[in-house]
Amino acid sequence: MPLVTVTMLRGKDSAFKTSVLGAVHDALVSSGVPETDRFHRILELSPEDFRFDPSYPDLTTPRGDDFILIEVLLGVGRSIKVKRKIVSDIIESLKHDPGLDTERVMIYFKETQxxxxxxGGGRFLHV
Known part of the structure; x- marks a missing residue:
């Protein structure tokens, strides 16, 4: 069950948010996550609350107001090959819709047992 959090500067429209979340969800489903396993949230912050370096570590174009940070929390066990495929699928999709410069997209995974x-209801399904 991945939990997806997308952080962005305040002011993006619903279509932009839908495109970003759709790209992430489609990539996760492609990697074996069930279609109905959708737990996503968007955090919209002001420039005072979302600070980032425009070029770290070696970007070809600087980050700007359309920078998005995608966090994917998942259960342990996915290989680096699967994670690379998820990242590749997200990046490819975001290039086309909403047409992002993918140098302005940062993705990271965090795993938990x-x-x-x-x-739900206090039930642990995988223990």
């Missing part, structure tokens, strides 16, 4: 997930 399966016993840390209680999906």
């Amino acid at each position: 399966w016993e840390n997930w209680a999906f």
